[in-house]
Amino acid sequence: MKPSDLIDLGKRAQSASKSLGKLSDDSRKFALDQIASGLESNCDNILLANQRDVQIAKDNSLNSASIDRLLLDLNVLQSMANDVRTIAALPDPLAEKFDERTLPNGLNIARRRTPLGVIGVIYESRPNVTIDISALCMKSGNAVILRGGSEAIHSNTALVNLIKNCLDSSDVPPDSIQFINSPNRKIVDQMLEMKNYIDLMVPRGSSSLVHKVASGASMPAITGGIGVCHMYVDENVELDMAVNLARSSKVEKPYVCNALDTLLVHSSVASAYLPRIVNVLTENDVEIRCDLRALSLLGNPSKPNIVRATDQDWGIEFLALRVAVKVVDSLQDALDHIDTYSSGHTDVIVTENTAAAARFLNEVDSSVVIVNASTRYNDGGRLGLGAEVAISTNKLHARGPMGLKELTSYKWTVEGAGQTPKQA
Amino acid sequence: MKPSDLIDLGKRAQSASKSLGKLSDDSRKFALDQIASGLESNCDNILLANQRDVQIAKDNSLNSASIDRLLLDLNVLQSMANDVRTIAALPDPLAEKFDERTLPNGLNIARRRTPLGVIGVIYESRPNVTIDISALCMKSGNAVILRGGSEAIHSNTALVNLIKNCLDSSDVPPDSIQFINSPNRKIVDQMLEMKNYIDLMVPRGSSSLVHKVASGASMPAITGGIGVCHMYVDENVELDMAVNLARSSKVEKPYVCNALDTLLVHSSVASAYLPRIVNVLTENDVEIRCDLRALSLLGNPSKPNIVRATDQDWGIEFLALRVAVKVVDSLQDALDHIDTYSSGHTDVIVTENTAAAARFLNEVDSSVVIVNASTRYNDGGRLGLGAEVAISTNKLHARGPMGLKELTSYKWTVEGAGQTPKQA
Numbered sequence: 001m002k003p004s005d006l007i008d009l010g011k012r013a014q015s016a017s018k019s020l021g022k023l024s025d026d027s028r029k030f031a032l033d034q035i036a037s038g039l040e041s042n043c044d045n046i047l048l049a050n051q052r053d054v055q056i057a058k059d060n061s062l063n064s065a066s067i068d069r070l071l072l073d074l075n076v077l078q079s080m081a082n083d084v085r086t087i088a089a090l091p092d093p094l095a096e097k098f099d100e101r102t103l104p105n106g107l108n109i110a111r112r113r114t115p116l117g118v119i120g121v122i123y124e125s126r127p128n129v130t131i132d133i134s135a136l137c138m139k140s141g142n143a144v145i146l147r148g149g150s151e152a153i154h155s156n157t158a159l160v161n162l163i164k165n166c167l168d169s170s171d172v173p174p175d176s177i178q179f180i181n182s183p184n185r186k187i188v189d190q191m192l193e194m195k196n197y198i199d200l201m202v203p204r205g206s207s208s209l210v211h212k213v214a215s216g217a218s219m220p221a222i223t224g225g226i227g228v229c230h231m232y233v234d235e236n237v238e239l240d241m242a243v244n245l246a247r248s249s250k251v252e253k254p255y256v257c258n259a260l261d262t263l264l265v266h267s268s269v270a271s272a273y274l275p276r277i278v279n280v281l282t283e284n285d286v287e288i289r290c291d292l293r294a295l296s297l298l299g300n301p302s303k304p305n306i307v308r309a310t311d312q313d314w315g316i317e318f319l320a321l322r323v324a325v326k327v328v329d330s331l332q333d334a335l336d337h338i339d340t341y342s343s344g345h346t347d348v349i350v351t352e353n354t355a356a357a358a359r360f361l362n363e364v365d366s367s368v369v370i371v372n373a374s375t376r377y378n379d380g381g382r383l384g385l386g387a388e389v390a391i392s393t394n395k396l397h398a399r400g401p402m403g404l405k406e407l408t409s410y411k412w413t414v415e416g417a418g419q420t421p422k423q424a
Numbered sequence: 425m426k427p428s429d430l431i432d433l434g435k436r437a438q439s440a441s442k443s444l445g446k447l448s449d450d451s452r453k454f455a456l457d458q459i460a461s462g463l464e465s466n467c468d469n470i471l472l473a474n475q476r477d478v479q480i481a482k483d484n485s486l487n488s489a490s491i492d493r494l495l496l497d498l499n500v501l502q503s504m505a506n507d508v509r510t511i512a513a514l515p516d517p518l519a520e521k522f523d524e525r526t527l528p529n530g531l532n533i534a535r536r537r538t539p540l541g542v543i544g545v546i547y548e549s550r551p552n553v554t555i556d557i558s559a560l561c562m563k564s565g566n567a568v569i570l571r572g573g574s575e576a577i578h579s580n581t582a583l584v585n586l587i588k589n590c591l592d593s594s595d596v597p598p599d600s601i602q603f604i605n606s607p608n609r610k611i612v613d614q615m616l617e618m619k620n621y622i623d624l625m626v627p628r629g630s631s632s633l634v635h636k637v638a639s640g641a642s643m644p645a646i647t648g649g650i651g652v653c654h655m656y657v658d659e660n661v662e663l664d665m666a667v668n669l670a671r672s673s674k675v676e677k678p679y680v681c682n683a684l685d686t687l688l689v690h691s692s693v694a695s696a697y698l699p700r701i702v703n704v705l706t707e708n709d710v711e712i713r714c715d716l717r718a719l720s721l722l723g724n725p726s727k728p729n730i731v732r733a734t735d736q737d738w739g740i741e742f743l744a745l746r747v748a749v750k751v752v753d754s755l756q757d758a759l760d761h762i763d764t765y766s767s768g769h770t771d772v773i774v775t776e777n778t779a780a781a782a783r784f785l786n787e788v789d790s791s792v793v794i795v796n797a798s799t800r801y802n803d804g805g806r807l808g809l810g811a812e813v814a815i816s817t818n819k820l821h822a823r824g825p826m827g828l829k830e831l832t833s834y835k836w837t838v839e840g841a842g843q844t845p846k847q848a
Contacts, residue, residue, distance in 0.1 A: 022786070022787065101808070103807075103808060107797060107801065109807055109808070112785075114789065114819075116819050116820070117819070199819060199820075200820065215642070218639070220644070220818070220820040222820075238842070241841075241842040244842065244844060245842065245844065248844035248845070249844075252844075252845075357839070361536075361837050361839075362446070363446065365538065365835070366835060367835060367836060368835070368836040368837075368838060369835055369836070369837050369838070370837075370838040370839075370840070371837075371838070371839045371840065372839070372840045372841055372842055372843075373531060373838055373839075373840030373842070373843045373844070374843065374844040374845060376844070376845050377531065377838050377840075377843070377845065378836075379845075382845055383527075383533055383836065383838075384525070384527060384533070394644070395538075395540050395541070395623060395833035396540070396623075396624065396644045396646075396820065396821045396833070397820045397821040399833055399834055399835060399836070400835070400836045401836075409819035409820070409823055410823055411789065411790060411791060411792070411793055411823060411824070412791060412792040412793070412802075412807065412823070412824045412825075413785050413792075413793050413794075413795075414792060414793070414794040414795070414797055414801050414807075415781070415785075415794075415795045415796065415797075416794070416795065416796045416797030416801075417665075417796055417797075418662070418665040418668065418669060418796055418797070419796075419797045419798065419801070420668060420669065420672035420673075420676075420797070420798040420800070421672070421676075421798060421800050421801065421803075421806055
């Protein structure tokens with residue numbers, strides 16, 4: 001793909017975005033329902049394309065976790081179709097009018113949601129992201145330029161072809177979904193220059209990709225997805241709940257950004273809590289990196305998966321069956337640790353003390369701050385957004401999971417009867 | 425000022441922002457009321473400092489419009505004090521909780537507004553901007569680093585010293601207002617590198633400053649303030665209103681971003697409208713650049729201030745007593761012209777046809793879209809925001825006038841009783 005081809009693709013997306021942005025919610029919803037049905041009735045091509053990706057991944061000796069993320073089957077396709085229908089049925093984000101009022105001079109003013117225009121998304125691995133992001137962009141009236149990972153290129157191509165075929169019977173212009181069907185890595189650099197055609201860049205993937213987009217994009221970018229997630233077990237706590245929450249947060253999906261990384265334990269419950277959570281975690285093959293006080297409270301065990309933490313273990317996203325554990329003497333100490341080391345993604349307090357919970361909610365400055373629940377609730381689907389384009393740790397525009405509303409801008413409307421301001 | 429001094433100032437602002445962000449609205453309001461009183465009771469120092477700036481400006485032969493913008497007197501100081509009290513009395517932007525609900529699994533979720541942290545503002549000329557921006561940032565819990573124009577450096581220094589003195593009796597840390605008291609132009613480049621200390625950059629001033637910040641800032645930036653403002657006079661129109669609106673939009677403040685630049689006139693009213701508006705505008709010393717059809721309808725006059733428009737006159741922000749005039753044959757032609765040439769700042773339709781008004785509001789993609797009122801309503805004060813930090817023509821985060829809400833982010837809060845998500 002030549003640079004001029006990429007510009008051409010940007011122009012087509014931009015032109016399509018203008019038509020798409022004027023369509024009614026019914027038209028957008030109809031197109032999405034067509035795509036959902038298409039995913040159910042045209043599985044064969046997609047599964048064949050996916051088998052090619054999986055075979056290439058095996059030939060290249062990709063690890064089994066990566067192959068798992070790549071793999072499509074009938075269940076996954078059905079769940080993708082369900083996601084599309086869920087997104088289609090959400091309230092129209094473009095219908096929202098807010099801050100409407102009549103000023104003393106009789107002007108009627110309001111803000112109305114508008115699409116952003118063209119969204120550029122660079123992502124890796126899982127082909128279902130192709131469908132989720134296409135559906136969210138279409139529902140919010142935005143065109144999208146997709147740049148998936150090379151390891152899923154056949155699956156993604158088949159999915160995008162399916163979408164475009166389904167759009168033929170709808171009012172949504174097929175050009176509103178653009179897919180870059182080339183593994184050339186220079187294309188990312190070219191995309192980052194295309195500020196005249198892409199209104200927002202969203203990277204989903206490794207921290208090197210995220211940093212590259214954050215520092216190199218000529219257009220606005222929303223970045224995040226790097227989670228250094230903390231859980232603080234307070235002195236006034238139900239131990240069973242605290243054990244279960246740390247287990248769920250660490251063990252169930254250790255390779256994702258909302259998995260637990262650092263467990264902070266109040267010293268007054270540490271001797272009761274630590275042996276229990278360490279048992280549960282080691283049974284689940286988690287390596288535990290303890291500070292000296294935690295090690296001592298555990299009787300300085302000589303087990304291979306209970307080791308002494310180093311300074312490098314704080315503020316790290318492990319993306320692995322590994323957790324760092326530290327004993328603290330107060331809520332204040334926990335807040336200080338989080339203020340120093342958190343990536344502003346997800347932080348949890350486990351406590352029965354409502355004052356401690358309120359203080360934690362007020363003072364922790366992260367995209368999602370949680371009392372007595374798993375870190376894994378920092379998720380668009382689980383917070384009721386239908387799905388998510390990404391999880392933002394930026395503070396501008398969108399923070400936390402980005403759903404439909406976060407894919408919109410607004411404009412002010414002013415309706416008058418000839419008013420002019422008084423001369424200053 | 426050395427680069428290390430600037431970093432030090434950034435660190436102090438960041439540290440102050442953390443304390444400021446935790447203060448109650450009463451504390452922030454008290455501090456603002458102290459500043460308003462201070463502006464009323466300590467005028468002498470400020471007026472003396474301002475006289476120095478004005479004398480230097482005269483010695484350097486600045487034009488009279490620039491000197492006017494610079495000049496402070498008791499009336500201006502009183503109006504600055506009034507602005508501060510207005511901002512102080514606005515509802516607390518940090519108290520807002522939104523999208524609150526209880527999910528089927530019992531989790532209580534909400535979004536809460538939070539300060540952004542440290543705002544960097546680079547601006548020119550008018551010293552009242554120092555007060556407006558400081559007050560908006562303080563009310564919204566943000567620290568601010570101010571970089572004013574060198575021509576107002578004595579006035580701005582006196583104003584910032586006054587603010588800091590007033591804060592001594594309040595809970596707001598004086599370090600939350602930082603002022604760069606140096607005319608060295610390299611400081612702007614250094615500020616743009618300080619992403620670890622500045623959360624948002626806002627440039628207010630010339631288009632070269634705006635472009636420099638937009639392309640060079642390492643942190644998010646909100647840019648705008650470049651207004652190529654259109655007014656479309658539809659076929660179904662009250663001529664008196666259409667004359668008065670074009671006059672107000674062009675004549676009353678020709679040097680600001682919300683002044684009228686291009687007047688589009690429907691061909692069916694052009695012969696009635698053009699002679700009238702041209703009379704009114706030329707009486708007010710406006711130069712009128714007409715397309716051939718408009719010239720012909722005016723009888724091809726040979727007057728020095730009615731000239732033929734060139735291609736360069738469309739899509740231009742004149743910032744002067746000058747307007748471009750074009751005859752169009754339909755609302756569609758007007759929309760096409762605006763789509764091609766508007767800067768997305770302010771566009772107006774004058775019409776008695778509600779369908780035409782509705783279509784214009786829907787299809788014009790600008791920060792403020794207006795029916796039957798002056799372009800000059802794209803203004804934070806006039807739209808009820810108290811004041812504005814800037815007018816954004818970006819689509820991310822804030823669009824149009826930026827008031828208190830636009831100086832905040834939000835965080836999600838999740839409150840549970842031990843919930844963990846089902847394993848996928």
